[in-house]
Amino acid sequence: MESMTFVLFGATGDLAKRKIFPALYNLYLDQKIPKPISVIGLGRREISDQEFQKYVEQSLRSFSRQEAFDQEIIGPFLEAFRYSVLDAGNLEDFKKLENIVSQREKELNLPENRMFYLSVAPEYFSVIANHIKESGLGTTKGWKRLIIEKPFGHDLKSARELNSNLSKAFKEDEIYRIDHYLGKSMIQSLESLAFANPVLQTLLNNKHIANVQITASETVGVEERAGYYDKSGAIRDMFQNHMLQILMMTAMNMPKSISPDEIRKEKRKVMESVRPLKKEGVRQDVVRAQYKAGKINGEPVISYINEPGIKETSENDTFIAARLWIDNPFWEGVPFYIRTGKRMAAKSTRIVIEFKKTSKKEKAERLNPNLLIIEISPNENVSLLINSRNPISGKIEPAKISLFTEQMDIPEAYERLIYDAFRGDSTFFAHWKEVELSWKWVQPILEAFEENLAPLHYYLAGSTGPEAVHSLLREDGFHWWLDEDDVTEDRLESLSEDLLAQ
Numbered sequence: 094m095e096s097m098t099f100v101l102f103g104a105t106g107d108l109a110k111r112k113i114f115p116a117l118y119n120l121y122l123d124q125k126i127p128k129p130i131s132v133i134g135l136g137r138r139e140i141s142d143q144e145f146q147k148y149v150e151q152s153l154r155s156f157s158r159q160e161a162f163d164q165e166i167i168g169p170f171l172e173a174f175r176y177s178v179l180d181a182g183n184l185e186d187f188k189k190l191e192n193i194v195s196q197r198e199k200e201l202n203l204p205e206n207r208m209f210y211l212s213v214a215p216e217y218f219s220v221i222a223n224h225i226k227e228s229g230l231g232t233t234k235g236w237k238r239l240i241i242e243k244p245f246g247h248d249l250k251s252a253r254e255l256n257s258n259l260s261k262a263f264k265e266d267e268i269y270r271i272d273h274y275l276g277k278s279m280i281q282s283l284e285s286l287a288f289a290n291p292v293l294q295t296l297l298n299n300k301h302i303a304n305v306q307i308t309a310s311e312t313v314g315v316e317e318r319a320g321y322y323d324k325s326g327a328i329r330d331m332f333q334n335h336m337l338q339i340l341m342m343t344a345m346n347m348p349k350s351i352s353p354d355e356i357r358k359e360k361r362k363v364m365e366s367v368r369p370l371k372k373e374g375v376r377q378d379v380v381r382a383q384y385k386a387g388k389i390n391g392e393p394v395i396s397y398i399n400e401p402g403i404k405e406t407s408e409n410d411t412f413i414a415a416r417l418w419i420d421n422p423f424w425e426g427v428p429f430y431i432r433t434g435k436r437m438a439a440k441s442t443r444i445v446i447e448f449k450k451t452s453k454k455e456k457a458e459r460l461n462p463n464l465l466i467i468e469i470s471p472n473e474n475v476s477l478l479i480n481s482r483n484p485i486s487g488k489i490e491p492a493k494i495s496l497f498t499e500q501m502d503i504p505e506a507y508e509r510l511i512y513d514a515f516r517g518d519s520t521f522f523a524h525w526k527e528v529e530l531s532w533k534w535v536q537p538i539l540e541a542f543e544e545n546l547a548p549l550h551y552y553l554a555g556s557t558g559p560e561a562v563h564s565l566l567r568e569d570g571f572h573w574w575l576d577e578d579d580v581t582e583d584r585l586e587s588l589s590e591d592l593l594a595q
């Protein structure tokens with residue numbers, strides 16, 4: 094890993110405090126950080142280098158995964174940090190920054206490798222990229238990289254504009270678009286799950302699969318982000334990026350080789366094959382909804398429109414579900430159901446793959462279909478629900494084969510992604526083509542919502558979504574699996590018992 098300068102725009106913000114500093118520190122403790130490194134934090138407020146280092150230390154004490162705060166350990170880490178005041182709109186501030194960066198490169202004898210992390214509001218992305226170019230900061234004898242946070246655009250047009258602006262200063266292979274779901278360990282394991290298990294590889298196609306269900310349910314509400322969320326909704330906040338990324342990772346074919354280019358090429362092919370929607374047809378395949386007051390874990394929860402900062406007339410979606418078809422020879426005829434929502438019964442991100450019942454006997458005896466269950470968070474697990482004969486009763490009973498990964502103290506998504514960016518590995522960052530294809534697919538849905546062509550449904554906080562999301566599957570003869578309060582071991586046990594009782 095080459096030494097570098099890590100330039101952090103938005104160093105006084107929430108994301109830096111909760112995720113970026115702790116990720117850097119954990120990488121440092123795990124010896125996965127370039128040595129030496131220069132870190133330059135930027136924000137508008139006036140603070141000294143010493144105050145900034147204290148601020149970083151506080152963030153580590155509150156949010157670091159590993160607790161190692163002896164002065165001889167934390168001291169050298171903090172010593173790498175400097176701070177400079179910068180207003181994104183002021184080119185002079187960038188020229189001043191260029192001096193600080195160059196001076197530190199000389200002091201530490203660093204090559205001119207510069208990583209720019211934009212942890213600021215999206216309206217600053219283009220101007221910052223432009224000023225990096227104009228000030229000479231981006232003209233180096235080493236490499237330069239840009240890490241950019243979501244949201245990447247607000248719709249197809251704005252995403253294209255943003256990309257065109259960024260590409261005046263950075264080439265595609267220098268841009269690392271963060272989608273933190275791609276940093277989750279189970280998502281990263283999806284491709285090797287099939288690759289390392291020919292038995293699964295053979296089965297994951299339309300000959301054997303009845304449907305695929307992808308869920309990301311959250312118990313939290315809009316939190317302190319009313320201003321952003323009420324304009325974004327579940328469709329832009331979760332669906333266009335995280336959910337479609339999970340779809341691509343789940344449905345892609347085996348890449349020819351495990352390289353960033355090949356993996357991203359296969360992901361792109363999935364998005365190219367997803368059957369486009371027309372805005373007039375959105376209501377048939379998409380369910381949008383908003384939460385009303387309810388209870389979560391026995392505690393009362395207010396409705397979305399009563400959340401601080403949300404207008405009582407808001408028709409924003411806090412839940413979205415869709416039925417998608419992938420028109421390629423592997424997945425032709427297999428519906429993919431995707432849903433995500435806030436204030437639902439449980440926090441759970443998971444993929445459930447339902448196998449077809451192939452024999453008449455299976456159907457006649459109403460046996461449980463086989464399920465491949467991939468739990469992404471908060472638990473990480475892969476399990477297979479199969480039917481087996483109980484040697485004592487002679488009955489066929491569902492049994493679960495679990496492939497537990499020990500719950501070690503595994504690195505957080507931001508740690509993995511920043512480490513990959515340090516090494517120049519872009520596999521688990523979103524390529525522009527993936528982002529563009531996702532916005533293109535989502536665009537008719539945005540238009541249908543705007544033109545009220547799809548009704549807004551309601552669901553109770555603490556539920557599993559509106560009735561319409563259940564009828565969406567019922568129409569096809571399916572139902573959502575593991576849809577009760579929790580996806581725990583107990584839940585799977587009781588599922589087995591329910592099926593047995595049928």
Ligand SMILES: NC(=O)C1=CN([C@@H]2O[C@H](COP(=O)(O)OP(=O)(O)OC[C@H]3O[C@@H](n4cnc5c(N)ncnc54)[C@H](OP(=O)(O)O)[C@@H]3O)[C@@H](O)[C@H]2O)C=CC1
Nearest residue numbers: 103104105106107108136137138180181212213214242243
């Ligand atoms: N927070 C989160 O959990 C997540 C955030 N994101 C994304 O990360 C980015 C940052 O979010 P977050 O940290 O929450 O935002 P905050 O509002 O907490 O912080 C914004 C940062 O930007 C700086 N800033 C504001 N205006 C300017 C300006 N004109 N010029 C230079 N710097 C400026 C602020 O500096 P100062 O305060 O000193 O003025 C502050 O450091 C956003 O794109 C957000 O969408 C993505 C996923 C999750």
Ligand SMILES: O=C1O[C@H](COP(=O)(O)O)[C@@H](O)[C@H](O)[C@H]1O
Nearest residue numbers: 273309311313330331335442470
């Ligand atoms: O990007 C986002 O993700 C979080 C959910 O992330 P998770 O890792 O906890 O599953 C979501 O709460 C937030 O609204 C969204 O912006």
